[in-house]
Amino acid sequence: MPTYKAPLDDMRFVLHDVLDVAQLSALPGYEEATPDLIDAILEEAGRFCAEVLQPLNQPGDAAGCTYEQGEVKAPPGFKEAYQQYCAGGWPALTADPKYGGQGMPHLMRSVVEEMMCASNLSFAMYPGLAHGAYHAMHTHGTEELKDKLLPKLVSGQWGGTMCLTEPHAGTDLGIITTKAVPAGDGAYRLTGTKIFISAGEHDLTENIIHLVLAKLPDAPGGTRGISMFMVPKFLPTDEGRPGTRNGVTCGSIEHKMGIKGNATCVLNFDNATGWMVGDANKGMRAMFTMMNGARLGVGLQGLGLGEVAYQNAVAYARERLQGRSLTGAKNPGGPADPIIEHPAVRQGLLRVKALNEGNRAFAYWIGMHIDLEHRHPDPARRAESADLVALMTPVIKAFLTDTGFESTNIALQTFGGHGYVREYGMEQFVRDARIAPIYEGTNAVQAMDLVGRKLPEGMGRLLRRFFHPVSAEVEASRADPALAEFVEPLAKAFERLQQATQGVAMRSMANPDEAGAAAEDYLHLLGYVTLGYMWLRMVKAARARLAAGADDRAAFYEAKVATGRFYFAKVLPQVHALAARIAAGATTVMSVPVDAF
Amino acid sequence: MKIAVCIKRVPDMDVRFKIAASGTAVDEAGLKYDMSDFDGYAAEAALQVNEKGGGGEVTALCLGPDAVQETLRKALSMGIDKAVHLKCDAVPFDGWAIAQALAAQLGGGGYDLILFGRMSIDSSNQSVGPMVAELLGLPCVTAASRLDVSGGTGKAQRELEGASETVEFPLPAVVSIDEGVARPRYPSLKGIMAAKKKPLEVKPAQLGAVTVTVTTMELPPERNAGRIIGEGPDMVPELVRLLQTEAKVL
Ligand SMILES: Cc1cc2nc3c(=O)[nH]c(=O)nc-3n(C[C@H](O)[C@H](O)[C@H](O)COP(=O)(O)OP(=O)(O)OC[C@H]3O[C@@H](n4cnc5c(N)ncnc54)[C@H](O)[C@@H]3O)c2cc1C
Numbered sequence: 001m002p003t004y005k006a007p008l009d010d011m012r013f014v015l016h017d018v019l020d021v022a023q024l025s026a027l028p029g030y031e032e033a034t035p036d037l038i039d040a041i042l043e044e045a046g047r048f049c050a051e052v053l054q055p056l057n058q059p060g061d062a063a064g065c066t067y068e069q070g071e072v073k074a075p076p077g078f079k080e081a082y083q084q085y086c087a088g089g090w091p092a093l094t095a096d097p098k099y100g101g102q103g104m105p106h107l108m109r110s111v112v113e114e115m116m117c118a119s120n121l122s123f124a125m126y127p128g129l130a131h132g133a134y135h136a137m138h139t140h141g142t143e144e145l146k147d148k149l150l151p152k153l154v155s156g157q158w159g160g161t162m163c164l165t166e167p168h169a170g171t172d173l174g175i176i177t178t179k180a181v182p183a184g185d186g187a188y189r190l191t192g193t194k195i196f197i198s199a200g201e202h203d204l205t206e207n208i209i210h211l212v213l214a215k216l217p218d219a220p221g222g223t224r225g226i227s228m229f230m231v232p233k234f235l236p237t238d239e240g241r242p243g244t245r246n247g248v249t250c251g252s253i254e255h256k257m258g259i260k261g262n263a264t265c266v267l268n269f270d271n272a273t274g275w276m277v278g279d280a281n282k283g284m285r286a287m288f289t290m291m292n293g294a295r296l297g298v299g300l301q302g303l304g305l306g307e308v309a310y311q312n313a314v315a316y317a318r319e320r321l322q323g324r325s326l327t328g329a330k331n332p333g334g335p336a337d338p339i340i341e342h343p344a345v346r347q348g349l350l351r352v353k354a355l356n357e358g359n360r361a362f363a364y365w366i367g368m369h370i371d372l373e374h375r376h377p378d379p380a381r382r383a384e385s386a387d388l389v390a391l392m393t394p395v396i397k398a399f400l401t402d403t404g405f406e407s408t409n410i411a412l413q414t415f416g417g418h419g420y421v422r423e424y425g426m427e428q429f430v431r432d433a434r435i436a437p438i439y440e441g442t443n444a445v446q447a448m449d450l451v452g453r454k455l456p457e458g459m460g461r462l463l464r465r466f467f468h469p470v471s472a473e474v475e476a477s478r479a480d481p482a483l484a485e486f487v488e489p490l491a492k493a494f495e496r497l498q499q500a501t502q503g504v505a506m507r508s509m510a511n512p513d514e515a516g517a518a519a520e521d522y523l524h525l526l527g528y529v530t531l532g533y534m535w536l537r538m539v540k541a542a543r544a545r546l547a548a549g550a551d552d553r554a555a556f557y558e559a560k561v562a563t564g565r566f567y568f569a570k571v572l573p574q575v576h577a578l579a580a581r582i583a584a585g586a587t588t589v590m591s592v593p594v595d596a597f
Numbered sequence: 598m599k600i601a602v603c604i605k606r607v608p609d610m611d612v613r614f615k616i617a618a619s620g621t622a623v624d625e626a627g628l629k630y631d632m633s634d635f636d637g638y639a640a641e642a643a644l645q646v647n648e649k650g651g652g653g654e655v656t657a658l659c660l661g662p663d664a665v666q667e668t669l670r671k672a673l674s675m676g677i678d679k680a681v682h683l684k685c686d687a688v689p690f691d692g693w694a695i696a697q698a699l700a701a702q703l704g705g706g707g708y709d710l711i712l713f714g715r716m717s718i719d720s721s722n723q724s725v726g727p728m729v730a731e732l733l734g735l736p737c738v739t740a741a742s743r744l745d746v747s748g749g750t751g752k753a754q755r756e757l758e759g760a761s762e763t764v765e766f767p768l769p770a771v772v773s774i775d776e777g778v779a780r781p782r783y784p785s786l787k788g789i790m791a792a793k794k795k796p797l798e799v800k801p802a803q804l805g806a807v808t809v810t811v812t813t814m815e816l817p818p819e820r821n822a823g824r825i826i827g828e829g830p831d832m833v834p835e836l837v838r839l840l841q842t843e844a845k846v847l
Contacts, residue, residue: 032790032793034793036793037789037793040670040671040674040789040792040793041786041789041790044674044783044784044786044789047783048783051783052783088783088784088785088786089785089786089787090786092786093786102786102787102790423825423828551626552625552626552627552628553627554626555626555627556627
C-alpha cells in the first residue's frame with residue numbers, strides 16, 4: 001500500500017520563505033489569513049488527506065464506479081469521506097463569506113488541492129468540479145441564481161460539472177450541436193448529448209449543477225455562438241431543496257485507464273430546463289472563468305501525483321537491497337546495498353524531486369498572483385498580476401502535467417517489476433496522471449494558447465511581466481559570486497528563451513504553422529526557465545536561512561540547495577535542445593505529405 | 598460541568614529516531630510534534646461528555662516550553678473552549694514533578710472531571726494521571742475505553758486481558774483514557790479559525806523537585822527487513838513453513 005504525507009515542510013518553505021505569504025494578510029478581506037493560521041489549516045488538511053482520502057485511493061481504483069439504470073455509485077467509502085469533507089467545512093475554504101465561505105486566499109486552495117490530488121485524485125475531482133461551478137456562477141450568475149445555488153455548493157451539499165465535450169466536438173467547441181430554446185419564462189430547454197463529463201452523475205451529493213455549453217436557435221456559427229446554461233439534476237424548490245427530476249440523465253459511464261473512482265459520464269439532455277449564465281453567445285467567456293481555474297487545478301494534479309509517487313519511490317529505494325554500489329559496499333553487513341546508492345536510481349529520484357519542488361514553487365507563485373490580481377489595492381499591480389496569471393495558466397496546466405506524468409513514470413521505474421504490478425500502487429499513479437495532459441484542453445491546445453494568443457497579446461506585454469522579474473533576479477544575484485553556479489545557467493537559459501521568442505514571433509507571422517510546430521517545445525522551454533527562476537529564489541531563501549543559523553532545520557535547507565544545484569546542472573540544460581528544435585522550424589514537419597505517413 | 602483535559606506534546610513516532618550527543622535524550626533535529634495519541638482520545642472523550650451533558654466548559658492544559666502552544670491550539674481547534682499553558686523550559690522525565698505542577702493548577706479549579714491519556718506515547722510512564730488524582734485526593738480510574746457521566750456519577754469501561762469491566766465512581770474524579778472511545782475528531786475549518794481567538798492563558802509551571810532522571814538512552818539493535826511473501830489464503834502454508842523453518846517462532 002502506498003502512503004502519503006503532505007510535504008508540509010516544503011509547502012511552508014515556499015509559502016513563507018520564498019513567497020512571503022504574510023503579505024496576503026495585508027490585502028483587504030484577507031486580514032485573518034495570517035501565517036500561523038495558514039500553517040494550522042495546512043496541517044489539518046494534510047492530516048485529513050493522508051488519513052481519510054489516501055486510504056481510499058487504491059481500493060477506489062480497484063472497485064471503480066458502478067452504473068445501474070442511470071444511477072452511478074462512487075467507489076465504497078467515497079460517500080462517507082465526502083460527508084466528512086463537508087462536515088469539516090473544507091468546500092468553503094476560499095469561498096465568498098456572503099454564501100457561507102471562509103474567504104481564505106485562493107493560494108490556500110492551491111495548496112490543499114495539491115494534497116487532495118496527491119492522496120486521491122478520483123475523489124478530489126468531485127469537489128474540484130463543484131468548486132469550478134461555484135466559481136463560474138459566482139462570476140457570471142444573476143443575483144437570484146447565486147442566492148439560490150451558491151450556499152449549496154459552498155456547503156458541499158450539491159455537486160457541479162462542466163459540460164463541454166460532445167462526441168464530435170472535443171477541442172473544437174465551435175461545432176457543438178446541443179441546443180437551447182427559450183421556454184418563454186426566462187428559462188431554456190436544452191437538448192443534446194455531452195460525453196466524458198467528469199462527476200456527471202454520482203451518489204455523493206443530493207443534487208448536481210451542470211454548467212452546459214449550448215447554442216441558441218439563432219446563434220452565429222463557431223465559438224461566438226455558444227452560451228452557457230445552468231442545468232440542475234433536480235430543479236430546486238423555492239425552499240432550495242432538490243425538487244422535480246430534470247431532463248438530464250446519465251446514459252453510461254466510461255471504462256478507462258485511470259481515475260477510475262471518478263465517474264466519466266455520457267449525459268443526455270432531453271428538453272432539460274436550464275438558465276443562462278452570463279450573456280447570450282458569450283458562453284465561452286463564462287466557461288473560461290471556470291476553465292482557467294480548472295487548468296491551474298489540473299496542473300496541481302500533475303504536481304500532486306508526482307509528489308506522492310516520489311515519496312513512495314524514495315522509501316522503496318532506501319529499503320530495496322540490490323547490487324553493490326560502484327564505489328564499494330555501502331551496506332557491508334547486508335546481502336546488497338540499497339538501490340538509492342546507484343547513480344541511475346538517484347538521478348531519477350533527484351530529477352523528480354527537483355521538478356516537484358520547482359513545480360510547487362511555480363504553482364504557488366502564480367496562485368498568489370491570483371490573489372494579488374483580485375485584491376491588491378493598486379490597479380497597476382492588479383493588472384500586472386492578471387497578465388502574469390493569464391500568461392502562465394497554460395504553462396502550469398501543460399508543464400506540470402507533462403512533468404508530473406514523467407515523474408510518476410520515473411518513480412515506477414524505481415520499483416522495477418514491483419512498480420509494474422499492482423501491489424505497490426505505483427502503476428495507478430501513472431495511469432491516473434495520464435489523463436491530466438488530455439482534459440481541460442489538451443497540452444497541445446495549451447501550447448497554442450500560449451504561443452498563438454498569450455505571446456502576441458499587447459505586443460508581448462504578458463511575457464514582459466515575466467521577463468522583468470527574471471532579469472532583475474539574475475542581475476541582483478550576480479552580485480554574489482557564490483551564486484554563480486545557479487545564476488549563470490539561468491542567465492544562459494533565459495537568453496535562449498528570448499531568442500526563441502523572437503524567432504517564433506517572426507517566423508509565425510509569415511507562416512502560422514511555424515507557431516504550431518514550435519508551440520509545445522516553446523511551452524516547455526518557458527516552463528524550464530520558470531522553474532530555473534523559482535529555483536534561484538529557493539536557493540537564495542534556503543541560503544539565507546542557513547546563514548541565519550537554521551539549527552534544527554539545517555538539513556532541510558541544505559537539501560534544498562543541493563537539489564537546486566542538481567536542477568541547474570542536470571535538468572535545466574534541456575532548454576538547449578528545446579531551443580535547437582524550435583530554431584529548426586516547421587519545414588521538416590509540414591513538408592512531409594500526409595500520404596507518407 | 599467543568600472538564601479539564603491534560604495533553605502532552607510528543608514527537609511524531611513515524612520517524613527514525615537518533616540519540617542526541619548527550620546520550621540521554623533523542624536528537625530533536627528535524628522532529629515533528631503533535632498531541633500524544635491517547636491524549637487525543639482524552640480530548641475527544643472530554644468533548645463528547647460535554648456535548649452529551651448539554652454544555653459546560655472544557656479546558657486543555659499542557660506543560661512545556663512555548664512550542665506546546667501549537668498543541669494547545671490544535672486542541673482548541675477540535676472544539677475545546679480554553680487552554681492553559683504551564684510554562685517551563687523543558688519537560689522533565691519525572692512524572693511526580695509534572696503531577697505537582699498540574700495539581701497546583703487544577704486544584705481549586707472546580708473541575709468535575711480531569712482527563713488524561715492512558716499514557717504519553719514518548720515516555721510511556723502511565724503515571725502522571727494517577728499521581729494528580731493522589732495529590733488532589735480524587736478517585737482515579739485508569740485506561741477507560743468508555744466513559745459516561747450522569748448526575749454526579751461516572752461510569753467507565755476498562756479492557757482487561759480477554760474481558761472487560763465496568764466501574765462506577767463519584768465526581769469529581771480523574772480518568773485516564775484508552776483508545777476505545779471514539780476516534781479523535783478532525784478539526785473543522787471553522788474550528789481551526791475559531792481556535793485562534795479562544796483564550797490561551799500562560800502561567801509558570803510550579804514543577805516539583807525532579808528526582809528521577811534519564812542516565813542513558815540507546816536504540817534497539819537493527820532488525821532485518823520484513824518480507825511480504827504474497828497475499829491471500831494460498832500463501833498461508835508457505836507463511837507457516839517460513840515461520841517454522843526460518844524465523845523459528847512456531
Ligand atoms: C477522463 C476524462 C474526463 C473528462 N472530463 C470532461 C469534463 O468534465 N467535461 C468536458 O466537457 N470534457 C471532459 N473531457 C473531455 C476532454 O476535455 C477532451 O477529451 C479533450 O478536450 C480533447 O478532446 P477530444 O477527446 O475530442 O480530442 P480531439 O479534440 O479530437 O483531439 C485529438 C488530438 O488532436 C489534437 N488536436 C485537436 N485539435 C487541435 C488543434 N487545433 N491544434 C493542435 N492539436 C489539436 C489534440 O491535442 C489531440 O491530441 C474528459 C475526458 C476524459 C478522457
